[in-house]
Amino acid sequence: xxxxxxxxxxxxxxxxxxxxxxxxxxxxxxxxxxxxxxxxxxxxxxxxxxxxxxxxxxxxxxxxxxxxxxxxxxxxxxxxxxxxxxxxxxxxxxxxxxxxxxxxxxxxxxxxxxxxxxxxxxxxxxxxxxxxxxxxxxxxxxxxxxxxxxxxxxxxxxxxxxxxxxxxxxxxxxxxxxxxxxxxxxxxxxxxxxxxxxxxxxxxxxxxxxxxxxxxxxxxxxxxxxxxxxxxxxxxxxxxxxxxxxxxxxxxxxxxxxxxxxxxxxxxxxxxxxxxxxxxxxxxxxxxxxxxxxxxxxxxxxxxxxxxxxxxxxxxxxxxxxxxxxxxxxxxxxxxxxxxxxxxxxxxxxxxxxxxxxxxxxxxxxxxxxxxxxxxxxxxxxxxxxxxxxxxxxxxxxxxxxxxxxx
Numbered sequence: 001x002x003x004x005x006x007x008x009x010x011x012x013x014x015x016x017x018x019x020x021x022x023x024x025x026x027x028x029x030x031x032x033x034x035x036x037x038x039x040x041x042x043x044x045x046x047x048x049x050x051x052x053x054x055x056x057x058x059x060x061x062x063x064x065x066x067x068x069x070x071x072x073x074x075x076x077x078x079x080x081x082x083x084x085x086x087x088x089x090x091x092x093x094x095x096x097x098x099x100x101x102x103x104x105x106x107x108x109x110x111x112x113x114x115x116x117x118x119x120x121x122x123x124x125x126x127x128x129x130x131x132x133x134x135x136x137x138x139x140x141x142x143x144x145x146x147x148x149x150x151x152x153x154x155x156x157x158x159x160x161x162x163x164x165x166x167x168x169x170x171x172x173x174x175x176x177x178x179x180x181x182x183x184x185x186x187x188x189x190x191x192x193x194x195x196x197x198x199x200x201x202x203x204x205x206x207x208x209x210x211x212x213x214x215x216x217x218x219x220x221x222x223x224x225x226x227x228x229x230x231x232x233x234x235x236x237x238x239x240x241x242x243x244x245x246x247x248x249x250x251x252x253x254x255x256x257x258x259x260x261x262x263x264x265x266x267x268x269x270x271x272x273x274x275x276x277x278x279x280x281x282x283x284x285x286x287x288x289x290x291x292x293x294x295x296x297x298x299x300x301x302x303x304x305x306x307x308x309x310x311x312x313x314x315x316x317x318x319x320x321x322x323x324x325x326x327x328x329x330x331x332x333x334x335x336x337x338x339x340x341x342x343x344x345x346x347x348x349x350x351x352x353x354x355x356x357x358x359x360x361x362x363x364x365x366x367x368x369x370x371x372x373x374x375x376x377x378x379x380x381x382x383x384x385x386x387x388x389x390x391x392x393x394x395x396x397x398x399x400x401x402x403x404x405x406x407x
Contacts, residue, residue, distance in 0.1 A: 005078030009089050012080065016051030022077060023054040029077040030067055053080075053090055059194060063219045114399045121192065129191040131282040136363040137274035143363030145371040146397030153373070153406045173263045173333055173355060173391060175235035178207035181404060184359070184395040185239035185265065190218030198227035201234070210235040212265055215252075225259050237263045239337065241270070241314045242322070248313075250329050262332040265357060266323075269338025271316040274365035323351060335393065340369050346383040348390065355391035362396050372396040376407065 007029050015022035021033045023046065036046040049057065058066075104124050111117055122130055136143035170180035183200060190196035196218040197211075204211050205228050213221050213236060221238060228234050238256045243249040253264065326334065335355035336348045348356045358376055360369040370378075372394050379386065386392065394407060 006081040007078045008081050008084040009086060010084065013051040013089070018047050018050070021047060021050045023049050023052065023058075024080050025053075025055050025058050025067060026064070027080050027082075028067075029080055030071060031075045031077055032067075032071070035071060035075070063223055065220070065223060125192055128282045131278045132188075132191065133186070135276040135278035137276055137365055137367040139367055140363060142360050142367050142369050142371065146360070146363055146373075147399060148397075149371040149373045150397055150399075150403045150406060155402075155406075172210050172235070172393075173237070173335070175210055176208065177210055177235070179209055181398075182210040182237075182393070183212060184357075185212045185214035185217075185267075187214045187216035188218050189214075197224045201225075201228050201236075205229075205232060205234060208234065210237060212237040212239050215239050215241045215267070221256055221261070222259060225261075236261055237265055237335075239265045239267055241267050241311070242318045242326075243313050244315045245313075246315075246325065253330050257330070257332065263335060263354070264330060264332065265335045265337040266326065267337045267361075268318070269340065269359065269361050270311060270314060270365050271318065272314075272365075273311040274361070274367070276364055320347070320351070323353075335391070340375055342375070342378040342382040345375075345379050345392070346386055349383070349386040353390055355393060356386075357393045357395060359395045373406075 012022055012024060012029060014020075015031070018036065019033065021036055022029055022031050024030075032046060045057070046054070105120055111120065122134070125133075168179050170177045172180075172182055183204060188196075189200060193199055195202075197213060198219060201211055201224055211224075211234075213224055215238070217224065221236070225234075225236055236259075238252075238261050240249065240252070243252075256264070323334070333354035335357055336344075336353050337357040338359050338361060339345050339348065339356045340358070340360055345356050345358070358372050358379070360366070360372060360375075363369070376392070376394055379392065398404060
């Protein structure tokens with residue numbers, strides 16, 4: 001069979017043009033002549049590797065299933081004959097995106113707080129990755145207030161209580177959790193580490209912390225869920241950006257339901273993406289793509305903002321009345337993500353939603369929107385009854401266990 005043939009480096013190097021393009025990924029030789037022009041990140045990044053080993057670049061941005069799932073089996077030409085590999089052939093081509101400096105990271109057991117992780121990430125991630133994750137909208141007022149407002153809340157310690165036997169367990173959307181926290185969705189985790197969302201899932205396993213998978217995750221959710229043992233029955237949720245093409249969202253909902261997901265977080269605070277200036281200033285790597293939304297990164301005259309460019313599929317006309325469509329196609333729980341005032345939180349309760357996620361998208365969409373802890377306070381003051389009608393969740397600005405306790 002062709003897929004079992006051993007191919008020499010010299011043979012592979014002959015197929016090094018857009019009209020005849022072979023690449024090697026994980027030792028397998030693929031003919032991607034027809035696929036390259038349709039690649040979500042454009043053909044240029046592929047043609048740069050034509051006739052060579054593309055494993056390093058491929059693995060940085062794509063899941064292992066991308067090529068097998070998108071190419072006919074006949075496009076697998078064989079295996080590279082390792083006896084013919086030379087150092088020059090194996091060397092990756094120059095890249096405009098700096099590699100992750102994994103070797104420069106300190107031992108994990110020396111990292112003791114969230115701030116440590118942040119400082120290490122700033123020094124080891126690529127410039128673009130750091131700009132994407134750390135940036136917020138315009139002057140970053142809301143991003144900074146999310147965190148600083150927690151410091152305005154003081155404890156009033158009461159003493160001489162029996163605290164020798166305590167529990168941190170909680171129930172989140174009907175799932176038992178070992179801690180009263182969940183992982184809020186963030187896009188393209190593979191930019192920060194090759195394991196991406198799979199690594200996050202494994203990290204959540206021991207304490208049974210639920211993970212909400214981003215609609216713009218680096219891996220399809222069908223690959224993230226199996227990354228932890230099935231017998232653990234670990235809770236996963238899906239973040240949903242409603243697609244302009246509703247059929248695409250319907251198919252995604254059907255797919256995640258078949259995987260056992262029972263709750264979706266419908267993100268409503270991003271009908272258009274914010275002006276994240278730090279992200280715009282750094283050129284995007286056009287090989288980036290997200291498998292579930294099908295979006296690709298590119299640079300244009302406005303800059304290289306990944307969030308703006310890759311959010312083009314989101315329906316800006318989704319309104320309250322459209323939840324009827326969602327209920328028709330999703331029988332599980334619905335959490336409305338991105339609520340920023342008590343009036344909308346109350347409306348969610350009145351409409352029978354299962355939960356609200358008080359969130360301003362980390363200050364990444366509308367600057368000067370209120371810090372999340374203020375929105376929570378306004379809900380307690382103006383519509384306290386909703387806390388008995390739906391689950392109220394919060395994200396943004398939380399850095400320590402003390403912040404969680406203040407909620």
